[in-house]
Amino acid sequence: MASYPKDRFDDLPKDLVRVGAHRAPRKRGGGWVGFAWAALATLVLVVGGFYVVTLIDDSVRFEIPGFPQADETSSSPEDESTPTALPLTDPATIDPARAITITVLNGTPVVGQQTVVSDTLTAAGWPIGSATTASTSDIEETIVYYSNPADEDIARGLVSTLGVGDVKESTAFLGAPVTIVLGSDYTPAG
Structure with a gap:
């Protein structure tokens, strides 16, 4: 085994309780x-x-x-109870500059309900963008959501056309200016 000559760092005072050159006693x-x-x-x-x-x-x-x-x-x-806009019941009077598209979400356990509503609204002249199922199928009340306060008249017109539901302003559905979430209170006319 190799042996090295001693230098001044090998002789440490006995009262020094530090270990290593950078450690001080803990406070x-x-x-x-x-x-x-x-x-x-x-x-x-x-x-x-x-x-x-x-x-x-x-x-x-x-x-x-x-x-x-x-x-x-x-x-x-x-x-909250007083409506601020009159329902727009004639979709032909919607200004094309508003670029309105309506999304229909089926929140009921009835399969294909969104397609029935979408076809009915399209036949009535409403600009339907898409129709699909909602993330849950146990929604009880039909709600028409609108993200821009200027679109409240269209939302109220859709409630009037559907014959059921309520309107709410919400930014939860950013994909379309107006979103219909069908609840179990909706029954198709026929």
Whole structure:
């Protein structure tokens, strides 16, 4: 085995409790400081994430018990019940510049219901874009969703044509300006 000559680094004082050249004795309570910083960073990221989600999607709301929400203090139940647009019942009067397309989603267990409604509305002159099944088949109430407040008249006209349902403004269906979600309350005329 090779032997190396001793130098000044081989003789260390006996009272030095360090191991290695870069380690110092641990401070008392130093672990709690690191934990506190990590907890604070986690809290900031979670609260910031919730805030960003509420900015991106209006349908997501985080309510804190005991604190009134901004929209609860500014609106009254009377505002929600009064329609703001008259139903547009003649699809021939729709301005082509509005570029309206209607999507029909079947939220019922009846297979092919969306095709029946789509064919009926197309025959009546409504601009149907697509018809397919919804992600669930247990929807009870037929709802006509519109993403632009200017399209409320068309949504109300569709409810009038279908003979059932309600209208709601929502950005949940960005593929079409107006989306019909059929519920089990819809029965085809015939």
